Structure formats: structure tokens, C-alpha cells
Amino acid sequence: MTIQAETTEPGGWSKRWARWRSYGLVENLFFVAAAAFSLMLAVVVLRKGVSRPADVLFLIAFYLVLAYLALPRFHRILTALYVPDYYIGRTRTGDGLLGDPVNLALLGDGVQIRQAMEDAGWVEADPVNLNSALRIIAGSVMRRSYPTAPVSPLFLFGRQQDMAFQQEVDGSPSKRHHVRFWRCPPGWLLPGGARVDWLAAGTFDRAVGLSLFTLQVTHKIEPNIDVERDHIVATLEHAVPQTKVNVLENFSTGYHTRNGGGDTLRTDGALPVIDLSAVPVHAEAPHEEQHQMLSDVGKRPVSLILAFLLILIGIGITFSEVAVDAFHDVAGQVAASGGTRTEVIVANVVALVVLTGLQVVLSTLVFKGFNWARVLLLAVTSVTLVTRLAGAIVRVPGSMDIVQMSVDVLIVYALTSLSARTWTHDRRTLRRELRRKRRDAKALGA
Incomplete structure (x- = not known):
């Protein structure tokens, strides 16, 4: 979303305010979307049902998703609208x-x-x-x-x-x-x-x-x-x-x-x-x-460290899952695409490498405190997650599907947490301040 604003000079405050507002809207949408994702995941887990004793674990997973992801996030959204923000x-x-x-x-x-x-x-x-x-x-x-x-x-x-x-x-x-x-x-x-x-x-x-x-x-x-x-x-x-x-x-x-x-x-x-x-x-x-227990300015929040680890876990699961699918279902993919077996396998591997490479690059930039990379990584993860959730809803999902979707939901939650959002915003402000000081020092030196 782009907000039009009158700018009196290049890089003026009006332009910066418009950019901040557009970022905030997108971030808020992802914050709300995380709640919807967790509710969809809870439905998928519940549809799995209990057909054997081991499936009781999925009922436990349903409770954990509902109690620790979905309901808290919905409360956070609703109370932000009606609870007064003053003493x-x-x-x-x-x-x-x-x-x-x-x-x-x-x-x-x-x-x-x-x-x-x-x-x-x-x-x-x-x-x-x-x-x-x-x-x-x-x-x-x-x-x-x-x-x-x-x-x-x-x-x-x-x-x-x-x-x-x-x-x-x-x-x-x-x-x-x-x-x-x-x-x-x-x-x-x-x-x-x-x-x-x-x-x-x-x-x-x-x-x-x-x-x-x-x-x-x-x-x-x-x-x-x-x-x-x-x-x-x-x-x-x-x-x-x-x-x-x-x-x-x-x-x-x-x-x-x-x-x-x-x-x-x-x-x-x-x-x-x-x-x-x-x-x-x-x-x-x-x-x-x-002794003051104030926020550790500059210290990465636990939520971002967790997101980084979850992305690595998700990449490992995706590699094993896609590799198996690529070689087992290659005959159907060849018939659908009209290509050769080798071409289909290469295309699958290339797509996998590109996706994981993008995730690694973006997660590294997020870990360094770039807010735009966090928003883009949220978009990539959300698109992948929606695709998987939609597929799981129309069919009974397998155990590996639920594990992968659970990892993706946790990534979205970690990246949309208030601690992650605040830290990346603070890092962006700090970088701008350092750039301004360097320009001032250069101007004085000239």
C-alpha cells in the first residue's frame, strides 16, 4: 500500500512518515494473519483425528496451538481496540x-x-x-x-x-x-x-x-x-x-x-x-x-533467535519432503509438464534451492536488524504456509505436513512478535542516526 504525501524536499519528513505508515499497515496485517493461520492449523490438526494411540499427540498439538498461539493473539488484537492505553x-x-x-x-x-x-x-x-x-x-x-x-x-x-x-x-x-x-x-x-x-x-x-x-x-x-x-x-x-x-x-x-x-x-x-x-x-x-531491568538495547530478542532456528529446521524438513516427492511422483509431473524425467527433477531441485536460498538470505538480514527483510520474509513464509494449509484442508494431511505447517506458523508468530518488531525498528532508527552522523562528519571535514 502506498500513501501519497506532499514532500517539500527529497527525503523530507512527509515522505518518511508515509513510508512508516505503509510499513506499519503491512506489519499489522501480518500480525492479524498470524492469528488466522494458527486457527487454520488448529482445524487441520483436529481433522487429522485420532485413529490410533499415537494420534493423541495431535490432540495435544491442537490444545497447544489453540492455547498458546491462537487465543492469545486474538486477545491481543481485540484488546488493542477497546482497552484504554492510559493509566x-x-x-x-x-x-x-x-x-x-x-x-x-x-x-x-x-x-x-x-x-x-x-x-x-x-x-x-x-x-x-x-x-x-x-x-x-x-x-x-x-x-x-x-x-x-x-x-x-x-x-x-x-x-x-x-x-x-x-x-x-x-x-x-x-x-x-x-x-x-x-x-x-x-x-x-x-x-x-x-x-x-x-x-x-x-x-x-x-x-x-x-x-x-x-x-x-x-x-x-x-x-x-x-x-x-x-x-x-x-x-x-x-x-x-x-x-x-x-x-x-x-x-x-x-x-x-x-x-x-x-x-x-x-x-x-x-x-x-x-x-x-x-x-x-x-x-x-x-x-x-x-539493577534496572530495562530492555537490552541492541540485544537480539529471543523471538528472532527462535525464528532463525525454526527457519533452519523448516529448510531441513522441506529438503527431505520435497526430495522424496520429487523422485516418487516424477512420473506424474513428467506427464503434466511434457518434459523429461531429468528436466523435472532439475526443475524441482532448482526451485527448492532458490526458495531456501531466499529464506537464508532474508533471515540473515533480519538477524542483522533489517526491518524490510523481516516484512519480506513474512510474505514469503505466509505464501508458502497458505498454500500448504489450503492443500491440507481439502485433504487429510499427513504427519509431516502438520509438522512443516506448525514450523511455518511458529516462524510467522516469532517474526510478528512485538519484541521482534520493536528491535528491528530500533535498529533501523540506529542505522539512520549513524548515517546522519557520518554525513555531518564528512560535511565538517569538507
């Missing part, structure tokens, strides 16, 4: 659903808050990665203690929590007190005009269950979140003498609602403001900047 006292999940309510505010810097929480018997949660995810799954199943188990990301001010603390209960990661903290933007004020440095959301995980909205495995929280709020305040007041608390009564109307996992919530609407600005910091405590 309403609620966090948001990665799927865009309304998450836990904000029920604490704090004064003080990050080092003081971290020091106070540790003195009060809280431990900082590990970051979410593959190792920590496997540990918390194993700990929940085997009831093995994991005091620093990660907490799922929730978003406020457009970013996930800056830090999170917890207290494990009965040596099981299924039950724990936990609280997430977000630094407020500079100059930001609470509704009503009060100034605070941090906001927090504290809840108690009571068990592991299924999310009502996405069917994912998740923690279920205690409905009365005021008990957890008061517990956090009490631990700080008991262990940190410098703690001062001012409660904003009826800060919000008391309400009953649900969080992003579908759990019932109850609160009276009071907001304790915890002043930790007088907390002394231990001499060996590192500076706050070393």
Missing part, C-alpha cells in the same frame, strides 16, 4: 488482557526499595528464560522448592515490571506471595495529583490451574488481593524502621473483577503509599543503574 489502575498481560490491579505506591529509589524488600524477607525473582521456566514446571509438578522462581511479565506504562520479589510458601513454587514494581515516568502524577516514584501490584499465588481466557497453564491467585497488599506493608513496617505509610482511602472504587487469567479479584480500593526514601543503603549495595 486506569490495572496492569496488562502480554496478551493485552487486563492483569492484576495496582494496589501499592512507593517513594524512594530502586536501591532503597530493593534493600527494604530484602531486609523484610523477600527475594528477587529470576528473569523468565528457558532454564527458569523448566525449573518452575519441575518444581510445581514435583513440589520442589524454588524460592527465586520467575513471575510472568505484566505491563504498565507500556513496559514490563522493572523488578519483582516473592516469598515462597511451604517450599512449593505453586504457592507464593509476590509483588511486581514499575518505575513511574519522570514527572508522572497519580490521579488526584499525588507524586510517587514507583507503583506495584501484589497478589498471592494459591495454586496452578488453567487460564479462563487462554486455557494456558498459569498460577491462580487469592481473590481478596487486599490481604496480600496488607501483608507486604506489614513485612516492611516490621523489618524496616524507616518505613512510613500513608493510605489513600477510597483511591479507587471498591470492585470485583477478573485478572488476565480469569481469576476473581476483590479490593476495597485503598492505595497505601509506602515511603522508603529514608532507608539507609548498605555500603556494598550496587548503584541503581546496575
Whole structure:
């Protein structure tokens, strides 16, 4: 899509704005298309049916596609349309659903808050990665203690929590007190005009269950979140003498609602403001900047690394699949094309090499941070995926078909993820800034 815009000079802002808008529209279309692809894949997997015990794996695959791909992406699309993009006292999940309510505010810097929480018997949660995810799954199943188990990301001010603390209960990661903290933007004020440095959301995980909205495995929280709020305040007041608390009564109307996992919530609407600005910091405590859990600028997101690995896996599957088809079905292809056996085989091999070569080149450019290559790779993968899905829908697919389509769907999801989109956009901005600096330096040198 091309947006016409009046440009007063070559490369002017109007032209750049038009280019950005057209890119954004295409990216949004692919974001929505990924949800449709996952739903089509779920239908294909379900049509496979269960004719033998091994086919139970396809029912498991259907659940995984529905719960972890299709439903979260549809929620993300819908909530982007109707959930307000300003502070309403609620966090948001990665799927865009309304998450836990904000029920604490704090004064003080990050080092003081971290020091106070540790003195009060809280431990900082590990970051979410593959190792920590496997540990918390194993700990929940085997009831093995994991005091620093990660907490799922929730978003406020457009970013996930800056830090999170917890207290494990009965040596099981299924039950724990936990609280997430977000630094407020500079100059930001609470509704009503009060100034605070941090906001927090504290809840108690009571068990592991299924999310009502996405069917994912998740923690279920205690409905009365005021008990957890008061517990956090009490631990700080008991262990940190410098703690001062001012409660904003009826800060919000008391309400009953649900969080992003579908759990019932109850609160009276009071907001304790915890002043930790007088907390002394231990001499060996590192500076706050070393602890801020901000986005790693310039570091490739996991989604892009996953996409790159999936593309390599997909290429391997395609080579084995197409090679077998090319030699087994060559007689029919010869009759249809009128060529010789050798010509048909060569044509198949050439087409395969060209397609895989294009994928490798584009994925390498995406890995280096070129946004246009990511959009083009999405187009190539989507065309291939639509062809395969259409063929599978009109006939009963084989196991290899489903594996290949699943890989393609995961590639589209990884490339349309917000982390991949943000990183490639940031890299494009960085390259433009470097080019501008080089031009300025060259002009000064001339």
C-alpha cells in the first residue's frame, strides 16, 4: 500500500512518515494473519483425528496451538481496540488482557526499595528464560522448592515490571506471595495529583490451574488481593524502621473483577503509599543503574533467535519432503509438464534451492536488524504456509505436513512478535542516526 504525501524536499519528513505508515499497515496485517493461520492449523490438526494411540499427540498439538498461539493473539488484537492505553489502575498481560490491579505506591529509589524488600524477607525473582521456566514446571509438578522462581511479565506504562520479589510458601513454587514494581515516568502524577516514584501490584499465588481466557497453564491467585497488599506493608513496617505509610482511602472504587487469567479479584480500593526514601543503603549495595531491568538495547530478542532456528529446521524438513516427492511422483509431473524425467527433477531441485536460498538470505538480514527483510520474509513464509494449509484442508494431511505447517506458523508468530518488531525498528532508527552522523562528519571535514 502506498500513501501519497506532499514532500517539500527529497527525503523530507512527509515522505518518511508515509513510508512508516505503509510499513506499519503491512506489519499489522501480518500480525492479524498470524492469528488466522494458527486457527487454520488448529482445524487441520483436529481433522487429522485420532485413529490410533499415537494420534493423541495431535490432540495435544491442537490444545497447544489453540492455547498458546491462537487465543492469545486474538486477545491481543481485540484488546488493542477497546482497552484504554492510559493509566486506569490495572496492569496488562502480554496478551493485552487486563492483569492484576495496582494496589501499592512507593517513594524512594530502586536501591532503597530493593534493600527494604530484602531486609523484610523477600527475594528477587529470576528473569523468565528457558532454564527458569523448566525449573518452575519441575518444581510445581514435583513440589520442589524454588524460592527465586520467575513471575510472568505484566505491563504498565507500556513496559514490563522493572523488578519483582516473592516469598515462597511451604517450599512449593505453586504457592507464593509476590509483588511486581514499575518505575513511574519522570514527572508522572497519580490521579488526584499525588507524586510517587514507583507503583506495584501484589497478589498471592494459591495454586496452578488453567487460564479462563487462554486455557494456558498459569498460577491462580487469592481473590481478596487486599490481604496480600496488607501483608507486604506489614513485612516492611516490621523489618524496616524507616518505613512510613500513608493510605489513600477510597483511591479507587471498591470492585470485583477478573485478572488476565480469569481469576476473581476483590479490593476495597485503598492505595497505601509506602515511603522508603529514608532507608539507609548498605555500603556494598550496587548503584541503581546496575539493577534496572530495562530492555537490552541492541540485544537480539529471543523471538528472532527462535525464528532463525525454526527457519533452519523448516529448510531441513522441506529438503527431505520435497526430495522424496520429487523422485516418487516424477512420473506424474513428467506427464503434466511434457518434459523429461531429468528436466523435472532439475526443475524441482532448482526451485527448492532458490526458495531456501531466499529464506537464508532474508533471515540473515533480519538477524542483522533489517526491518524490510523481516516484512519480506513474512510474505514469503505466509505464501508458502497458505498454500500448504489450503492443500491440507481439502485433504487429510499427513504427519509431516502438520509438522512443516506448525514450523511455518511458529516462524510467522516469532517474526510478528512485538519484541521482534520493536528491535528491528530500533535498529533501523540506529542505522539512520549513524548515517546522519557520518554525513555531518564528512560535511565538517569538507
